[in-house]
Amino acid sequence: MNANLINENSIISNLINIYEKFGFKKIKLSKFEDYNLYNDNKDFLQTEHILTFMNLSGNLKSLRPDVTLSIVKKILKDNEKETQKIYYIEDIYKIVSNEYEEIPQVGVEIIGKLNKYSNLEIISMAIESLKSINENYILEISNIDFMSAIFDEVGIKENLKIEILKNIYGKNKHDLEKLLDKNIKSEYKKYILSFIELSGNYKNILEKLKCMIINDNLQKSYDELKSLSSVFEMHNNFDKILLDFSIESQLGYYNGIIFKGYIKGNNDIILSGGRYDKLLNKFNSDKNAIGFAIYMDKLYEKNKSSDYIDILILYKSGDEKILLNEVRKFMNQNKKVRVDIYGDNSISNYKEKYIFDNGNLIKS
Incomplete structure (x- = not known):
């Protein structure tokens, strides 16, 4: 299994544990939204790139480039009376290296009536989230108001x-x-x-x-x-x-408090949030809202070292059973091992390289 996937699952599992301990419930969203939801709020998205298509009914739809807008729309449409405390694990669709990619995003939102405790709760959750990813973190806070x-x-x-x-x-x-x-x-x-x-x-x-x-x-x-x-x-x-x-x-x-989180060894913002009553005002709602998102892609881009293999073996000639035995010896030492055909290899992310020739393992 890909090491990045293992790491992703571990991080998400820890985050879910934090949010559920605070009494937040998971929300599930559709991948598709009406195009106008995003087109009318492009300055909120800060992107011009929205993947759009026509559905079978002739309506213009989009793959979701943002989670918060979808959550606000769903909660206001359901006309929830009680304050909603929710967390989500959803994919967003954004351009990476000139291609659309499906990227996981994790976050929490409180929508309804907020009080002074709401700020303390959401900031405490943001700190716990950062700590669960890396003990060496920084949280920057401001107040637009x-x-x-x-x-x-x-x-x-x-x-x-x-x-x-x-x-x-x-x-x-x-x-x-x-x-x-x-x-x-x-x-x-x-x-x-x-x-x-x-x-x-x-x-x-x-x-x-x-x-x-x-x-x-x-x-x-x-x-x-x-x-x-x-x-x-x-x-x-x-x-x-x-x-x-x-x-x-x-x-x-x-409006009100806004904040951004960083972890050691990563210059990207990995957590971002704040209070966004003004967004709800645009939907003609007098409810309050605060939350934050964790940008999982920013974590994994900086975790490419986990893609490295410990041992690269280039197979030139010899008994394959002997080669397999050598591979298992390395694996028993907790090493990640890749075997490729000699002369047909472009792998560069390894720590040690060997050539298996005439039944012998030769360090290169």
């Missing part, structure tokens, strides 16, 4: 907000300063500029935010961030938690 409260206080229009955020996400202080000088004549410029540098130890950055609390909305957002400290105290992991206001997010869909 904190930034928005400053923008609203100044009276910044939507288009300008987007430009400002682009520069904050890109940590482009020079262009942000020029943009603010041109459009904002206000004492709040220094606060907006500071968002670029507000990144680091959670406790330290939280302390720096105190001087920026100038209205009730800022206080509410600050309190939301501060309340998460109880989770980090419980996990005793403040050294792994960063507060960073340059975490990128779609302003039109997300």
Whole structure:
């Protein structure tokens, strides 16, 4: 069995165990959705590549490029009254190396009525998820509402907000300063500029935010961030938690806390989540929602070392039974062994190579 598959099954099994202990239930979705669901929310997907086809009834359908949209649609369609706490293991379809690939994604969602505990619960689950994958992890957290409260206080229009955020996400202080000088004549410029540098130890950055609390909305957002400290105290992991206001997010869909997770040896974001009430608003729902997804493909791309074999044997000549016996000797040492015909081999991911010639095993 492929080592990557073994690893995938192990990770997913551990994640399921975490989510079910928190009382979350598994949801099953269709692979197919109406094309308009994705076409109407392309900026949420951040992709132009949607695999589309016409079904037998003449309706335009798509293979799912995103799970959250499908979950929101299903729960709102079923008109669930109770708050839904669900987890999923579903495939998404995305372009990899100019080809569509089926990629597993695991995640959790809370949809319904949220309270302060909801934030603590989802962040705790995100930490447990990262730990189950790799003890050496980093979780970055931000709060979109904190930034928005400053923008609203100044009276910044939507288009300008987007430009400002682009520069904050890109940590482009020079262009942000020029943009603010041109459009904002206000004492709040220094606060907006500071968002670029507000990144680091959670406790330290939280302390720096105190001087920026100038209205009730800022206080509410600050309190939301501060309340998460109880989770980090419980996990005793403040050294792994960063507060960073340059975490990128779609302003039109997300609100409140957002977060991203990383593990050692992998520069990719492997976990991403946040609160997305605004997405539900677009479906004319007043429900709240928060959740996160784990991008399994990002884990396996960095786990290619597991594809390596320990021993490569090139068969040139000799008794096959003797060769098989040599192979089993290596296998008894817990080695992965591959035998190929001499002169007909392109395998390069091995640790040791041997040639079996005239019944003898010769290290090459």
